Amino acid sequence: MEPLIQLELSYRKLSKESSFRKELKGLLANYAGRPTPLYLARNLTQRSGGAKIYLKREDLLHGGAHKINNTLGQALLAKRMGKTRIIAETGAGQHGVATAMACATLGLRAEVYMGEEDMERQRLNVYRMKMLGARVHPVGSGSRTLKDAINEALRDWVTNVEDTYYLIGSVVGPHPYPTMVRDFQSIIGIEARRQILQSEGHLPRAAVACVGGGSNSMGLFHPFLHDLEVDLYGVEAGGEGLDRGRHAAPLCAGREGVFHGMLTYILQDANGQIQSTHSISAGLDYPGVGPEHAFLMDTRRAKYAVATDNEALEAFQVLSETEGIMPALEPAHALSYATKLAGNYRKNDAIIVNLSGRGDKDVETVAKHIPN
Amino acid sequence: MKPLPNTSQTETAIESKLGSLRSRGQGALIAFLTGGDPDGKSFLDNATALVDGGADILEVGIPFSDPIADGPVIQGSSQRALLSGATPRGVLGLIKEISLARSVPIVVLTYYNLVLATGLERFLKTAQRSGVGGLVIPDLPVEESDSFRKTSSKHHIDTIFLAGPNTSPTRMRQIIEKSHGFVYMVSLFGVTGPRRELDPVALHSVKRVKALAKGRIPIAAGFGISRPEHVAEIIAAGADGAIVGSALVEIVAHNLEDRERTRVKLKDAVSDLKKATNPSLV
Numbered sequence: 001m002e003p004l005i006q007l008e009l010s011y012r013k014l015s016k017e018s019s020f021r022k023e024l025k026g027l028l029a030n031y032a033g034r035p036t037p038l039y040l041a042r043n044l045t046q047r048s049g050g051a052k053i054y055l056k057r058e059d060l061l062h063g064g065a066h067k068i069n070n071t072l073g074q075a076l077l078a079k080r081m082g083k084t085r086i087i088a089e090t091g092a093g094q095h096g097v098a099t100a101m102a103c104a105t106l107g108l109r110a111e112v113y114m115g116e117e118d119m120e121r122q123r124l125n126v127y128r129m130k131m132l133g134a135r136v137h138p139v140g141s142g143s144r145t146l147k148d149a150i151n152e153a154l155r156d157w158v159t160n161v162e163d164t165y166y167l168i169g170s171v172v173g174p175h176p177y178p179t180m181v182r183d184f185q186s187i188i189g190i191e192a193r194r195q196i197l198q199s200e201g202h203l204p205r206a207a208v209a210c211v212g213g214g215s216n217s218m219g220l221f222h223p224f225l226h227d228l229e230v231d232l233y234g235v236e237a238g239g240e241g242l243d244r245g246r247h248a249a250p251l252c253a254g255r256e257g258v259f260h261g262m263l264t265y266i267l268q269d270a271n272g273q274i275q276s277t278h279s280i281s282a283g284l285d286y287p288g289v290g291p292e293h294a295f296l297m298d299t300r301r302a303k304y305a306v307a308t309d310n311e312a313l314e315a316f317q318v319l320s321e322t323e324g325i326m327p328a329l330e331p332a333h334a335l336s337y338a339t340k341l342a343g344n345y346r347k348n349d350a351i352i353v354n355l356s357g358r359g360d361k362d363v364e365t366v367a368k369h370i371p372n
Numbered sequence: 373m374k375p376l377p378n379t380s381q382t383e384t385a386i387e388s389k390l391g392s393l394r395s396r397g398q399g400a401l402i403a404f405l406t407g408g409d410p411d412g413k414s415f416l417d418n419a420t421a422l423v424d425g426g427a428d429i430l431e432v433g434i435p436f437s438d439p440i441a442d443g444p445v446i447q448g449s450s451q452r453a454l455l456s457g458a459t460p461r462g463v464l465g466l467i468k469e470i471s472l473a474r475s476v477p478i479v480v481l482t483y484y485n486l487v488l489a490t491g492l493e494r495f496l497k498t499a500q501r502s503g504v505g506g507l508v509i510p511d512l513p514v515e516e517s518d519s520f521r522k523t524s525s526k527h528h529i530d531t532i533f534l535a536g537p538n539t540s541p542t543r544m545r546q547i548i549e550k551s552h553g554f555v556y557m558v559s560l561f562g563v564t565g566p567r568r569e570l571d572p573v574a575l576h577s578v579k580r581v582k583a584l585a586k587g588r589i590p591i592a593a594g595f596g597i598s599r600p601e602h603v604a605e606i607i608a609a610g611a612d613g614a615i616v617g618s619a620l621v622e623i624v625a626h627n628l629e630d631r632e633r634t635r636v637k638l639k640d641a642v643s644d645l646k647k648a649t650n651p652s653l654v
Contacts, residue, residue: 001513001515001536001539001543002536002538002539002540002543003538005540005543141444141447142437142438147438148438151438151440154440155440155441155443155562155563158441158536158561158562158563159561159562159563160561161538161561162561255489256488257485257488257489258484258485258488258511259438259485260440261511266485268485268489270489271459271460271461271486271489271490272436272460272485272486272487272488272489272490273436273437273454273486274437274438274485
């Protein structure tokens with residue numbers, strides 16, 4: 001608890017300081033490449049039939065995903081707190097890569113925990129992290145995926161708390177992480193809101209994003225929370241389908257529980273043991289979800305749905321072919337849902353999909369599932 | 373050593389056990405095993421061997437799929453127990469058998485989600501009926517514990533909070549005030565697991581928490597306490613109890629093929645550890 005209390009105090013203090021905000025703003029603009037475009041996907045819109053589909057192009061950020069928004073913020077915070085060693089967990093490897101990048105540029109040591117299964121299916125990102133100077137610790141316990149990497153990072157943190165900062169990659173874990181990560185990712189929604197008002201002159205009818213831990217979706221949703229006319233849709237990993245039990249959809253198919261320091265929806269058995277998850281995308285393969293999403297679902301401000309592995313694969317192909325953009329398999333879930341959703345709105349309406357990362361890392365996986 | 377002043381009117385069974393040992397100049401040996409490891413029957417025999425070997429208090433872990441406070445040894449035991457079908461209700465049933473067979477205070481260690489999934493009321497009621505005297509929940513911080521403590525005290529079960537070497541004096545006072553049974557002093561920065569040497573931080577931590585507790589509640593230290601000499605040192609530093617877990621679980625893990633050998637080794641180990649809690653014998 002003590003390190004969390006210290007972290008909260010430091011975050012509250014530093015996030016208000018103008019020198020901190022200025023440095024972060026500079027890094028986001030000149031290092032990460034913000035603002036990212038809001039792109040009207042005309043061909044995809046035409047193919048889907050219905051509302052105009054806008055893509056928030058987080059895939060164009062340095063590193064290829066939205067993760068850098070958060071890692072720059074937290075790494076800067078860690079540096080100001082006087083920490084020299086950064087640890088992180090990673091699922092798809094995008095957060096690990098973004099952590100390695102932020103640490104390299106800020107002169108911090110990075111060590112990343114990654115499940116062995118994820119290391120196999122996201123090999124490219126393992127090489128990238130190593131080349132960026134990070135140490136990668138394989139995690140062989142439990143299901144050998146993201147949740148186990150978090151377990152191992154937490155064990156490291158309590159052991160080395162003096163000089164070590166734990167840089168969590170999503171809106172999960174104990175307070176203040178869900179709040180802090182949301183704040184750093186809110187830049188997505190702040191920009192998107194401004195951009196859509198510029199291009200359309202009015203707010204979108206819906207904002208759609210995929211939900212694993214839930215950081216890219218919280219980042220998109222949060223600045224729209226008080227715009228009640230904007231429907232918010234989170235799309236979880238339906239895996240092989242909810243009825244078959246192999247999925248990663250705690251909001252759609254889980255129960256309330258406490259895990260990794262948060263009270264939220266969790267995939268668990270009748271006794272409360274955490275269940276292993278399945279998704280074609282490593283970044284969504286987590287049995288819990290950020291507690292603020294649980295709140296948004298309970299208060300009905302946001303709705304949550306699933307897209308299956310196959311639907312995500314199809315959306316990957318469709319976007320690649322219609323727009324020349326290869327999405328990561330994670331936002332491919334959101335795209336799949338959004339193309340169906342578009343038909344519920346009129347042609348003059350707009351919906352925003354968060355294209356949270358690019359698909360290069362998934363080319364091998366996709367090639368395996370869709371020969372030629 | 374002076375006996376603990378009896379400040380609370382309703383001294384719990386665990387507190388009076390620790391108090392009476394202290395009045396005889398001894399510390400308590402608190403011996404841990406994971407419930408249902410490697411299977412129900414063997415666990416029962418092993419736990420009984422610990423009591424027969426001289427354990428003053430038995431601590432039983434209800435295995436959780438993701439034990440974040442535990443190192444590889446207890447992670448392994450949790451996996452073995454879960455694979456052999458251990459459930460919270462099943463482990464409480466085993467505890468009931470132990471409490472019927474031996475007169476020993478029993479503390480349960482588990483993670484909060486298992487309690488929540490069963491339901492606070494139902495879990496604590498079953499625990500009480502099984503003879504559980506106290507609960508240690510590493511992922512339940514004192515700040516979030518109000519409803520839990522209300523229910524546990526209704527069922528006469530002590531809530532035992534963990535304090536760390538970096539716990540601030542303010543939080544430490546809260547932990548001392550809200551714990552019953554004893555305060556579980558985590559005696560290193562890290563997770564559970566056997567260590568060769570006692571962490572230097574351990575003795576300092578015990579002295580610090582003792583000074584803040586002012587005799588209001590006993591202090592037991594755990595994490596990395598594996599050998600008789602560690603036990604002797606921690607008791608000499610003022611701890612009312614020493615908690616040994618991974619070193620015992622390791623005996624189970626290393627002798628899976630020979631149940632009888634496991635029992636004998638556990639009993640011998642506990643007997644050596646127990647001797648170390650009595651400064652006049654050391």
